Amino acid sequence: MQSSDLMQLSATFGCPLYVYDANKIEFQYNRLTAAFAKVERLRINYAVKALSSISVLKLIHSFGANIDTVSIQEVLLGLQAGFKPEQIIFTPNGVSFEEIEEVATMGVQINIDNLSILEHFGTKYPNVPVCIRINPHVMAGGNENISVGHIDSKFGISIYQIPHVLRIIENTKMHINGIHMHTGSDILDIEVFLYAAEILFETAKHFSTLDFLDFGSGFKVPYKKGDIETNIEELGRKLTKRFNQFEKEYGRPLTLAFEPGKFLVSESGNFLAKVNVVKQTTSTVFAGVDTGFNHLIRPMLYGAQHQIENISNLKGKERFYTVVGYICETDTFATNRRIHEIKEGDVLCFKNAGAYCFSMASNYNSRLKPAEVLWKDGKGHLIRKRETITDLLANQIEIEI
Numbered sequence: 584m585q586s587s588d589l590m591q592l593s594a595t596f597g598c599p600l601y602v603y604d605a606n607k608i609e610f611q612y613n614r615l616t617a618a619f620a621k622v623e624r625l626r627i628n629y630a631v632k633a634l635s636s637i638s639v640l641k642l643i644h645s646f647g648a649n650i651d652t653v654s655i656q657e658v659l660l661g662l663q664a665g666f667k668p669e670q671i672i673f674t675p676n677g678v679s680f681e682e683i684e685e686v687a688t689m690g691v692q693i694n695i696d697n698l699s700i701l702e703h704f705g706t707k708y709p710n711v712p713v714c715i716r717i718n719p720h721v722m723a724g725g726n727e728n729i730s731v732g733h734i735d736s737k738f739g740i741s742i743y744q745i746p747h748v749l750r751i752i753e754n755t756k757m758h759i760n761g762i763h764m765h766t767g768s769d770i771l772d773i774e775v776f777l778y779a780a781e782i783l784f785e786t787a788k789h790f791s792t793l794d795f796l797d798f799g800s801g802f803k804v805p806y807k808k809g810d811i812e813t814n815i816e817e818l819g820r821k822l823t824k825r826f827n828q829f830e831k832e833y834g835r836p837l838t839l840a841f842e843p844g845k846f847l848v849s850e851s852g853n854f855l856a857k858v859n860v861v862k863q864t865t866s867t868v869f870a871g872v873d874t875g876f877n878h879l880i881r882p883m884l885y886g887a888q889h890q891i892e893n894i895s896n897l898k899g900k901e902r903f904y905t906v907v908g909y910i911c912e913t914d915t916f917a918t919n920r921r922i923h924e925i926k927e928g929d930v931l932c933f934k935n936a937g938a939y940c941f942s943m944a945s946n947y948n949s950r951l952k953p954a955e956v957l958w959k960d961g962k963g964h965l966i967r968k969r970e971t972i973t974d975l976l977a978n979q980i981e982i983e984i
C-alpha cells in the first residue's frame with residue numbers, strides 16, 4: 584500500500600490509527616512456507632500475542648495456518664476466529680493448573696514448561712498427549728526482556744533436567760508427543776538458531792513417541808536501515824536438510840513447527856498519529872503527537888526504533904526532531920531523528936507497527952484505544968472501532984459516596 588492510501592485512511596478514520604496491510608502478512612506467510620517447502624510436514628503456529636485482533640486471526644486462518652496461544656483468552660479468540668481446537672497449541676508460562684486443565688479439555692494441544700505441573704498433569708491425565716517446552720540455554724542476543732532461553736530465564740524445563748522428565752513419564756505413563764523451544768525474539772544469526780536446533784534434536788532422542796518438533800520463533804525483521812534480518816531462505820535450506828536427516832534417524836514421521844509472531848505481522852503495520860505541537864526548546868525541536876506509550880510502548884519498553892515518516896510532507900526538507908507523546912510522563916518515540924519537515928497537523932507514520940503494538944496498548948491517562956483498519960484488496964476495512972468514554976466506564980461500578 585502507498586503513503587497516499589495511508590493519508591486517505593487517516594482522513595476517513597481519524598488519528599491515532601493502526602493500519603495493517605493484509606498482503607504483507609500473506610507475503611510473509613508464503614515466504615516462510617516456501618523456505619520450508621521441502622519439509623513434508625510443516626506447521627506454522629502464528630503467535631497470537633503479537634496481534635490478536637479477530638479479523639487478523641481470521642485472515643491468518645484463511646492461509647491455512649495454526650496458532651500458538653499463551654492464555655485461555657487467546658484460545659477463545661482463536662476458536663472465535665474459526666480455528667479448530669486441533670489447530671491450536673497452548674504454550675503458557677506460570678499459569679494455574681486449572682487453566683491448563685480447562686484448555687486441555689477443549690482438545691487443544693498443551694505445552695508444559697515446568698516439572699511440577701508436568702507431574703501433576705501426567706498423574707491426572709496420563710492419556711492426554713503433552714508437549715514439553717525445554718530451555719536449551721542458548722543466549723539469544725543481548726536484550727533480557729525478549730531473550731528467553733538463557734540460564735536465568737523463567738521459561739522452559741532445563742535440558743539438564745531431562746532425567747527428571749523421563750522419571751515423571753515412567754512414573755505416570757504419560758504420553759509426550761512434542762518437544763518445543765522458543766529462545767526469544769532476538770536471535771542474531773542463523774548459526775545460533777541451528778545450534779539451538781541441535782540441542783532440540785539431541786533432546787528429542789530421549790523420547791520415542793514424538794509427532795512434532797517445535798522450534799518456536801525468534802526471527803528478526805528489520806526495523807531500521809542496516810538492521811539484521813533473519814535470512815529465512817537460508818535458514819530454510821539449512822534447517823530443512825538437517826531436519827529431514829534427523830527424521831530418518833528418528834524413524835517416525837515428524838512435523839516441523841514454528842511459532843512466528845513478529846515475522847508475520849510486524850512489517851504489515853503502520854501506526855498513524857497527528858502532530859499536535861511543534862516545540863522548539865534550547866536543545867532540540869520536539870514534535871508532539873496525539874498518542875504515547877499507552878498506544879505504542881515498544882520504544883520505551885524495549886528501546887525499539889520504529890522508523891517514522893511524515894506522510895503529509897514526503898518531499899519536504901529533512902530536519903532533526905525528537906518525537907514525543909502526549910502522556911504526562913516521559914514517552915519519547917525517537918530522539919534526534921531525521922524526518923521530513925514537520926508542521927502542526929501533519930500525519931506521522933510509525934513503521935513496523937504490526938507486532939506487539941496494539942496488543943500492548945492500554946488506557947493510561949484515561950485515553951481511548953485507537954481504531955484499527957485492515958487494508959485488503961485495495962480497500963481499508965475498519966476492524967476495530969475507536970473506543971469511547973463508554974468503554975472506559977464499562978466495568979466500573981459507581982458506589983454511593
Ligand SMILES: *Cc1c(COP(=O)(O)O)cnc(C)c1O
Nearest residue numbers: 630765768800801842843844845
Ligand atoms: C512470543 C512468542 C512467540 C513469538 O515470538 P516472535 O518473536 O514474535 O516471533 C513464539 N512462541 C512463544 C512461546 C512466544 O511466547
